[in-house]
């Protein structure tokens with residue numbers, strides 16, 4: 001009779017297991033396949049981006065990834081090869097999140113024939 005008592009007790013223990021842990025693992029795995037999981041954080045503002053500029057930004061001559069928005073302009077002066085005000089800046093190429101299908105092409109600046 002002992003074994004029978006254990007058999008009826010076992011399902012109760014199983015039922016008491018937290019089901020949340022298993023479903024959460026599944027969710028995390030799903031999230032990792034989304035493009036945002038492959039984006040890199042900007043070295044300066046820490047905001048993950050799908051397109052970053054790889055460049056040296058200071059005397060440490062470390063290659064950093066900075067976002068193409070405000071931060072890149074801060075470190076480069078808005079000039080791809082840097083300007084006199086940013087002697088440590090060195091352009092090292094673009095980094096693109098291949099999973100996001102984004103383009104790193106710069107928008108063409110149209111000259112208004114003034």
Ligand SMILES: [Zn+2]
Nearest residue numbers: 042045067071
């Ligand atoms: Zn940034």
